Amino acid sequence: MKLWSKKIFNKSIRSLHRDLGYLFIGLTLIYAISGILLVLKKDEQNPSYREIVLEKVAKTNLTPDELKAFWKDHFSDAPKLTRIIPAEDVYNIYVKGGLGKYYPYDGKIELTTYKKIPIYKFVNDIHYNSGKRFSSIAMIYAIGLIFFAISGAVMVKGKKGFKKRGVWLMIIGFIIPVLLFFYT
Numbered sequence: 001m002k003l004w005s006k007k008i009f010n011k012s013i014r015s016l017h018r019d020l021g022y023l024f025i026g027l028t029l030i031y032a033i034s035g036i037l038l039v040l041k042k043d044e045q046n047p048s049y050r051e052i053v054l055e056k057v058a059k060t061n062l063t064p065d066e067l068k069a070f071w072k073d074h075f076s077d078a079p080k081l082t083r084i085i086p087a088e089d090v091y092n093i094y095v096k097g098g099l100g101k102y103y104p105y106d107g108k109i110e111l112t113t114y115k116k117i118p119i120y121k122f123v124n125d126i127h128y129n130s131g132k133r134f135s136s137i138a139m140i141y142a143i144g145l146i147f148f149a150i151s152g153a154v155m156v157k158g159k160k161g162f163k164k165r166g167v168w169l170m171i172i173g174f175i176i177p178v179l180l181f182f183y184t
Contacts (some may be wrong), residue, residue, distance in 0.1 A: 058102065062107075098112050
């Protein structure tokens with residue numbers, strides 16, 4: 001009797017495909033959700049952050065030092081002011097978590113701050129591999145997907161198997177992204 005028969009091999013591939021498939025559900029969901037978020041992002045805005053626009057009014061013609069003092073006294077609800085850089089007719093304002101402008105001639109202040117959305121930040125950090133923390137997981141996941149593609153192809157036999165039907169669907173699966181790449 002053979003130690004490794006075709007029947008044992010098929011059963012082993014099916015079991016491994018099934019069990020690894022269960023294991024990879026979480027990774028697949030994280031990569032899929034973050035991929036959808038990246039596709040839907042607007043104007044290159046990072047979906048991990050929510051943009052908050054604030055408009056305030058201060059006294060006119062304040063110097064940078066006067067603006068700092070005014071900020072401290074009147075804008076306790078605004079983010080902490082960290083830096084002011086005067087330009088020609090506007091001051092560039094840096095606040096904690098954002099930036100803005102002060103227009104001395106009319107006292108108008110426009111601020112844009114960014115608030116982190118934790119779940120989006122988490123899935124995008126994994127998808128972008130920020131800090132290279134997820135390189136080993138990404139490599140294992142990629143190898144797992146290759147295994148799923150090959151094992152899934154050899155599991156089904158007969159007229160709906162890979163040799164009869166699957167090979168054509170696989171070819172279409174290659175052609176679609178190639179066509180989209182060249183024609184969009």
